[in-house]
Amino acid sequence: MYAVMPPEGVLESRLPNFRATRARVLAAPALGARFAQILLQIAADGGMEKPRCDSLQHFLYVVEGAAELVLDGATHRLTPGQYAYVPVACAFRLRAADGAATEVMWIQKPYQRLDGVAAPAPFVGDAANVAAVCKHTEGRTWQHLLPDELGFDFAVNILAFEPGNYFPMVETHVMEHGLYMLEGQGMYLLQDQWHECWAKDFIYMAPFCPQFFYATGWSRAAYLLYKDVNRDVAF
Amino acid sequence: MYAVMPPEGVLESRLPNFRATRARVLAAPALGARFAQILLQIAADGGMEKPRCDSLQHFLYVVEGAAELVLDGATHRLTPGQYAYVPVACAFRLRAADGAATEVMWIQKPYQRLDGVAAPAPFVGDAANVAAVCKHTEGRTWQHLLPDELGFDFAVNILAFEPGNYFPMVETHVMEHGLYMLEGQGMYLLQDQWHECWAKDFIYMAPFCPQFFYATGWSRAAYLLYKDVNRDVAF
Amino acid sequence: MYAVMPPEGVLESRLPNFRATRARVLAAPALGARFAQILLQIAADGGMEKPRCDSLQHFLYVVEGAAELVLDGATHRLTPGQYAYVPVACAFRLRAADGAATEVMWIQKPYQRLDGVAAPAPFVGDAANVAAVCKHTEGRTWQHLLPDELGFDFAVNILAFEPGNYFPMVETHVMEHGLYMLEGQGMYLLQDQWHECWAKDFIYMAPFCPQFFYATGWSRAAYLLYKDVNRDVAF
């Protein structure tokens, strides 16, 4: 199962405890997902009306403009490519910074605790400082925005492809994905259908959805990819 | 996922605590919905045998004839276009009025409480008194039958289209819909299939079902539209 | 959603506490159903090894041969067309009678209690004694094997059609069905596909599955039809 969503069709929702903020809900348990992914379009005077502290993990990635994040007591100004990880039960508050609008990708996920492994601490990062690894063939790179530690039960990566590049095979795996096109364009094979996609499209891929990608166009394609990792199969 | 149901095919159910009433169940959790929608066809001597007071919210909209509603101790006579909102744990009793048959659309939904926000009080309204807002292009209007307040976790709107009118894009969103055609006709795109629909058809649209509408025919098309709103993504 | 199952393809299961009995499981929660339906093929010396008394309702309908049923202390010999209703927490034991093999259709369902209405008592019936009602057009009849009382939360009917007969419209409704062809043949429209079916086929129809039937062939067609009734929409 999967869903391809061009941005113009994702109607806005209003979320409680936010002001002047349009929320585009891209993935949610109502779609079968075990996480939520929301694009927040925050006006100059918008954002969370008060700090939030709940039983979910949160991942915040700035897409446009600048956001002010109060996290665990400290205040951060985040610009495009910068991001934050918020563990369970950790207070945070997100607002537009600089008196200007901002756009933030927000991922929410319950945490699967692992015996003997500490839960991760909150932190702020910058994709600009994350090495781009070229694992297999030339022209495709991975950036792992979260540390490769067992404490994390999900990963968020930026995958980038030179025009024409593609995966070595059709993948089918237990991990589910939220994919947000950051730049460029391509052809996605999902189950047994081809879909053209462009920057700002969102794709949800359920566990075991066959998937494959060709980057197309005149410039590199890149996307932000959520996946769940590092845990035993849940019953 | 979605379902299109012409009225003649929706077999009647018998509900407990009703007399002389045919219930056409249009949406229910058995279909995957998080609400229920039922068309009640109440004979002259029919309706609820006793007041009902349960753990659900209720919305009642009179489609034909006149209904007598006892709500929170007061008695109302409701005619087509008039409606009532019944919060959780509030007693109400619905019967045919005037010794004649009536038809009432009934929506049921569990309530998602919001910290710091009071649950709405019961009330009675009349679509004839609700302003028709023209948000985007000429020829399409919205009537919001429930107040635009955070206390409500669902909305019921009447959308009306002049012949030929349509939405500006295919929509895909987290909200689910129960749609009851009040008048006119049109073409509905659901997922990737076109469906012709006419007055009295019902359509269920699951969360993230792509959707689009063209009004057709010689007169305006209008439908009563349920959607869930104002809450965080539920896990 | 629906499933059509010709008899030769339904592999046998072995059930605990049975001896010399092949169980053909036709519907089960694993298929999404809220009931189970099992064809028991009991050898001459087979059947339940001891009385069963559990938290489900049971309906037993003899298809071939003769069965011995101990129900609530009394012993019954049931032949084709005879049946029994077993309420929750009522002991019963089913075995082949007369030292010969028998075939029994077994329906299981959790009970949805109704405030102020007593649960039904166990009883034994015979389709031969149940009036065949002709509700709409000539050539189609209904036999209601269970009393038309609110205490029952499901119904089991025998519908019979003269060759060529059909329903007046495509039906779509909240009730789910287990359908066992008793005799004859026909064409079933399910969702948007036509299926030919013959005596001994089984069809599962999920809630809101569009459905329609044409009887065909040289003799009448009849089927045993389970449906859930008489209860409010469950959340």
Place this chain on the structure above:
Amino acid sequence: MYAVMPPEGVLESRLPNFRATRARVLAAPALGARFAQILLQIAADGGMEKPRCDSLQHFLYVVEGAAELVLDGATHRLTPGQYAYVPVACAFRLRAADGAATEVMWIQKPYQRLDGVAAPAPFVGDAANVAAVCKHTEGRTWQHLLPDELGFDFAVNILAFEPGNYFPMVETHVMEHGLYMLEGQGMYLLQDQWHECWAKDFIYMAPFCPQFFYATGWSRAAYLLYKDVNRDVAF
């Protein structure tokens, strides 16, 4: 519902408490299954970092190389075709043996207890010692790797077919399957689609998925088949 997975597309997962081990998750509740099936590719120095003792049953079948299994205190060296059954709450530890890589198929399942029947004890077996039964027609054989006892709530069998052989009918049944092709090739009919498959492919078949197989090629085809058995329908 079903899924066909060629091996090259099943991405590896990292499981907690394993070292130097790639886990290919083939079936899991995220796919709708009520069991999990994982191909472990264990490097020479890899395997479980400590004994595991949990609330699941485990079945381990060596596909390549040799594995060292500590089970209930005893140490076993298992080679291809050898396998172990581990009941609930029984400690075991799996590692590569002989300082060389190994490949082990791992099945996990919650246990459905049966009143009055003891749960099975742990044991180690060898497919080479299990009789190949020819039940119906010549050229097809079954090996039952687990004893045919009611205590077991699942079975694992090796089915083998001479070239050209096939089942006598399309099967549709309540049991779900995890199928791992051990050798040869064939055509699988699943629902209403034909799929070619070869050694090392994995197929998940949900309950009531219609299924049929033709062995093709120049040599016999064989697969390892999981199914759930011996229990009442679960509500």
Place this chain on the structure above:
Amino acid sequence: MYAVMPPEGVLESRLPNFRATRARVLAAPALGARFAQILLQIAADGGMEKPRCDSLQHFLYVVEGAAELVLDGATHRLTPGQYAYVPVACAFRLRAADGAATEVMWIQKPYQRLDGVAAPAPFVGDAANVAAVCKHTEGRTWQHLLPDELGFDFAVNILAFEPGNYFPMVETHVMEHGLYMLEGQGMYLLQDQWHECWAKDFIYMAPFCPQFFYATGWSRAAYLLYKDVNRDVAF
């Protein structure tokens, strides 16, 4: 290849040399057919403006009202079920009779001459006088409106079915068909699609189109069936 045409959708054509006549062209070489079939709806003062004498064979069957046919010098008054065969180069003229409208089915076909066999002479017949043959199973009959002689290169038959009756198998053959439903209703399998059809529908079936029929409803179904016969394969 085939085409199913309900009568309301077959737009009228105007044919040269006719007056006050609507022609519904049902089959023609433009559809791939090697014959033409036209329903003539002739007003009270309508019909052919002059005798016609061309290089085609003609078959005329009165469906409604009464027609006046001048054939080979003689004048005939034809009523429903009466018909005429007109060989190549034989003059005829068709008009409404009795000053009232009439409906006539008209088949046109080039003639394939056979060495040593005389072409048929013109004649007039009446279906009421043609024996209904029951070839295979009870409840299905054939009437052969043309003599069973090698001189004819096509046949026109009336097939009638009691409700529920059907063919013994799916047929695939070199003959092409024009089928006009005279009464009743049924389900036609064409290629791999089921089509419901009723009196007055027309179906074109190309050579080698797989075909099958179930009669449905409360009364017998009958159709007028054209097919080409008695000739060697044409190159």
Place this chain on the structure above:
Amino acid sequence: MYAVMPPEGVLESRLPNFRATRARVLAAPALGARFAQILLQIAADGGMEKPRCDSLQHFLYVVEGAAELVLDGATHRLTPGQYAYVPVACAFRLRAADGAATEVMWIQKPYQRLDGVAAPAPFVGDAANVAAVCKHTEGRTWQHLLPDELGFDFAVNILAFEPGNYFPMVETHVMEHGLYMLEGQGMYLLQDQWHECWAKDFIYMAPFCPQFFYATGWSRAAYLLYKDVNRDVAF
């Protein structure tokens, strides 16, 4: 059979004896059509290099700009909505007028002579002077650009629809169509597929292609429609 062609995808062809003219071939015998339809995009200095006189009929309709037509010795200046009919073997020459580009729709068809009826003479017309006939329901009009005479073997009509209007039924008929959207938009049902279309789209409909139209949008929809008429079925 049918084909829907948005204008941007119809590549230009170069035709002999034209200069500075891009020809968009929309229908041709290579598509199975028995006529040709070509959109000529003629530059300011472009058009036919010399008079053309051939064995085809021609119909020329100016879509944009102004065209100079020398027809049968006379020179005409044609502006949008003006058109000319050119019979077989009649010389004509088409060029851009006024030193500016023009766009002309060109239909070509062999002529089917009718015994005793004279072939039409050349003429020039103007859609602005052709009455708009409202045949059936309000809001739909026909303009017949060619005289309703038996001499013509094809017709060219302008059909216009108020928003929401539609045909009374799905049509299936022997006539083939070339349809050029002049203004507005709509939904076309062709065979069993819905197609959205807008001004400047072209649709080819083969004989017996089922067809239906809903006008949509905020303004009237109109198209130029070719069809073949007035002749016996051709063998």
Place this chain on the structure above:
Amino acid sequence: MYAVMPPEGVLESRLPNFRATRARVLAAPALGARFAQILLQIAADGGMEKPRCDSLQHFLYVVEGAAELVLDGATHRLTPGQYAYVPVACAFRLRAADGAATEVMWIQKPYQRLDGVAAPAPFVGDAANVAAVCKHTEGRTWQHLLPDELGFDFAVNILAFEPGNYFPMVETHVMEHGLYMLEGQGMYLLQDQWHECWAKDFIYMAPFCPQFFYATGWSRAAYLLYKDVNRDVAF
């Protein structure tokens, strides 16, 4: 394009100049083929009423019983597997031999003459005397019933497969095929659909129809295969 025809559905035709003979036309130009293929079922007293001498080539292969063939003046008694080639303009006459019924496969084809190459002479052959060539992999053999000479413009081969055998790739080629299953069974991939086939099925494959075969079952599969060869592409 292709067609699969099980034998029971191929209605019989009556051919001129035959007596007591049912002709099952399997391929013909009406299907798009450039040859004809007919199964003749000749009763004990049946066959050609007189010698035939026409402008076609003929190939006759006895399937069952014994046939008497008068060819070019000589009389032959042909039994299953024996066959005859009849060139253009060569007289022959086929009848049942021995006063018993016979079944003969008959192929007809116009001849494409080749400059400088003599047309083949008539001859009679026996498949039992034709070497079975194993060209590629073990378990598949070819028998070429006609000499491998340029004079022939078609070939007829018997291909045989051990169970499980298959072609090395999906073939797509300019040659067309008439395929008659002589024995065994298999799975045929045609275009993109799988078809099960058994002895006596016929398959027509048009030029460039993708094709592939798996033999299945317990015994070898074999078919008689027509193809056109040895000529330049025809315009």
Place this chain on the structure above:
Amino acid sequence: MYAVMPPEGVLESRLPNFRATRARVLAAPALGARFAQILLQIAADGGMEKPRCDSLQHFLYVVEGAAELVLDGATHRLTPGQYAYVPVACAFRLRAADGAATEVMWIQKPYQRLDGVAAPAPFVGDAANVAAVCKHTEGRTWQHLLPDELGFDFAVNILAFEPGNYFPMVETHVMEHGLYMLEGQGMYLLQDQWHECWAKDFIYMAPFCPQFFYATGWSRAAYLLYKDVNRDVAF
């Protein structure tokens, strides 16, 4: 209509008047094409046995090895990328050169004469000397192997794409294509299906087949493209 043919599936044909040559027929009138395209695989001692002079135009393009072409009396040695045009009624003879195998793409087409324009003369060319034109966007080039003159009624072009490049729109046009992938890979949209293709694949596209291409992979993609041009629509 279209056909995609990977090279391994195109069976070889034997052509008259050739020796030691395998012909892979890729397009032919039997596929509906108005031209033929054949890949000749000529062994060291193979080729035409004598000069050929017929009523077709010929285009010869060397793909591998070296070919000796005697054309209009002169002898040419052609290597990969070199080609020849042979007009109607012009003698030529093609053989392997240098005592080594060669591969030549051969296109055949009847000639459509144009009044007042001379037919082209034979000539030999070299793609290496043909300018690569970049018409629209960067990264895509055209090489026109034949002169852009009205005398030619077909064109053969080499189109090359940098990875990721694509056409600006889906094309639908009257021209038919034979496309031979020379290098690289890509995704072809044909009608409404996506096809992956690689070097050596062949695609036939009928007139009016919708078409679109994305180049993919790590290196440029190029193909040899036949199309018919410069003529009036043919009736």
